[in-house]
Amino acid sequence: MSVPVDPHSVPVTKSPAFLDRIGIPKALSWGFLGVLVFMIGDGVESGFLSPYLLDEGISKERVALLFTVYGVTASVSAWFSGALSDLWGPRRVMMLGLGIWAALQVAFLGLAVPAHHYWLLMVSYGLRGFGYPLFAYGFLVWVTAVTPRHRLGSAVGWFWFAFTGGLPTLGSLVASFTVPWVGTYRTLWLALVLVVAGGLIALFLVREPTGRSRLAPAGERPVATLLGSLSIVWRRPRIGVGAVVRTVNTAAQFGFLVFLPVFFTDTLGFSLTEWLRLLSAMFATNIFFNLLFGLVGDRLGWQRTVAWFGGVGCAVTTLLLYYGTVASGDDFPLAMVLVSLFGATLAGYVPLSALMPCLAPEHKGQAMSALNLGAGASTFVGPAVVALFLGPLGVQGVMWIFAGLYLASAAMTLFLTLPDQAAASGVRAVPAPARAGRG
Numbered sequence: 010m011s012v013p014v015d016p017h018s019v020p021v022t023k024s025p026a027f028l029d030r031i032g033i034p035k036a037l038s039w040g041f042l043g044v045l046v047f048m049i050g051d052g053v054e055s056g057f058l059s060p061y062l063l064d065e066g067i068s069k070e071r072v073a074l075l076f077t078v079y080g081v082t083a084s085v086s087a088w089f090s091g092a093l094s095d096l097w098g099p100r101r102v103m104m105l106g107l108g109i110w111a112a113l114q115v116a117f118l119g120l121a122v123p124a125h126h127y128w129l130l131m132v133s134y135g136l137r138g139f140g141y142p143l144f145a146y147g148f149l150v151w152v153t154a155v156t157p158r159h160r161l162g163s164a165v166g167w168f169w170f171a172f173t174g175g176l177p178t179l180g181s182l183v184a185s186f187t188v189p190w191v192g193t194y195r196t197l198w199l200a201l202v203l204v205v206a207g208g209l210i211a212l213f214l215v216r217e218p219t220g221r222s223r224l225a226p227a228g229e230r231p232v233a234t235l236l237g238s239l240s241i242v243w244r245r246p247r248i249g250v251g252a253v254v255r256t257v258n259t260a261a262q263f264g265f266l267v268f269l270p271v272f273f274t275d276t277l278g279f280s281l282t283e284w285l286r287l288l289s290a291m292f293a294t295n296i297f298f299n300l301l302f303g304l305v306g307d308r309l310g311w312q313r314t315v316a317w318f319g320g321v322g323c324a325v326t327t328l329l330l331y332y333g334t335v336a337s338g339d340d341f342p343l344a345m346v347l348v349s350l351f352g353a354t355l356a357g358y359v360p361l362s363a364l365m366p367c368l369a370p371e372h373k374g375q376a377m378s379a380l381n382l383g384a385g386a387s388t389f390v391g392p393a394v395v396a397l398f399l400g401p402l403g404v405q406g407v408m409w410i411f412a413g414l415y416l417a418s419a420a421m422t423l424f425l426t427l428p429d430q431a432a433a434s435g436v437r438a439v440p441a442p443a444r445a446g447r448g
Contacts, residue, residue: 032304047207051180053203054184058197075130096223103148106140117137121134152164153165154373162360166302169303255384256386259391261327324413329350330351394411
């Protein structure tokens with residue numbers, strides 16, 4: 010079954026007034042809850058797994074390698090999630106992700122951890138990185154496949170609200186209560202329970218039919234579908250530009266984690282506890298603004314929202330974060346405001362998840378694969394910028410580089426025009442298929 014090219018062909022009049030008003034598609038509503046619970050389970054370990062493995066006698070170098078392998082497999086899985094959704098349908102991809110996560114977590118906890126066998130740890134935990142992107146991003150493809158264009162920004166905002174609400178925010182909060190109560194090892198088993206519960210909620214309670222079938226055009230061969238998820242970057246240059254914009258989106262976020270802890274504690278004089286609270290505030294703010302900018306994008310326009318609130322906004326708040334904290338020193342309330350502003354503008358890129366699939370409506374899965382490829386690239390582009398320029402330019406120079414990249418991404422969004430945008434007369438879309446708006 011192929012996805013309708015016109016998003017407005019999907020009926021929306023049956024949605025309850027409340028869900029329709031806040032931008033959640035009725036047919037997928039249980040899926041958002043499932044993703045939230047799944048990602049809570051996936052995020053439970055985020056705050057303590059590394060020190061736990063160190064306490065179990067694994068060296069720092071081996072723990073770092075273990076997490077590196079996990080990151081690589083998660084990035085590859087994020088890319089494949091869209092292509093496999095085109096080929097098999099999002100629901101089957103979500104089932105695969107849930108199965109991989111659950112099976113390898115059982116192997117990790119039941120065999121590798123008790124035996125302290127490093128290569129078992131590497132195989133079970135490292136390959137478990139394939140699990141959550143297939144499940145979560147498979148659902149994101151499902152959302153983009155069935156949501157009407159004029160509601161798509163709101164819908165992807167709710168997706169990122171659920172995703173980041175679980176990982177790392179609520180997941181770490183759950184662990185903060187369960188680790189003192191039942192210990193780290195049992196908390197990791199609890200994570201498995203939450204992941205399975207979230208997966209079952211999404212897979213059994215979402216009955217929407219589009220996600221149960223392949224999304225690629227009928228007759229397209231599997232190899233062509235898989236290769237197309239990479240070749241679309243140069244077949245459709247706007248998709249390639251969108252992938253670069255997505256890379257810039259979180260490059261600074263991952264780069265900041267390399268040098269800001271030392272800058273805030275050693276240079277500015279904050280305690281480690283204060284820095285961790287500031288980091289938590291940044292992500293907590295980002296969660297709620299993910300939802301807000303999804304709604305804003307549907308009204309103001311996806312392209313405008315990404316350019317001004319995302320690109321320009323992040324450039325401004327990046328420089329404010331540096332110069333504001335340097336001027337005020339260890340002023341915790343002001344630092345809290347500044348990191349929260351950056352977290353808020355970081356969410357300005359959320360409508361990109363709505364914009365990208367509409368740039369290639371006949372290959373939405375491939376477009377989402379390119380978007381996810383950009384997300385994966387940001388995990389090493391940001392730290393690479395820091396590694397190359399922190400020494401010669403210092404913190405100030407690196408912050409200006411990231412600000413420049415954000416401004417460049419704002420300029421690049423000028424190329425992200427929808428196929429029918431030239432004929433659109435207003436920001437908001439109208440129901441008639443011949444006059445689809447900007448989003």
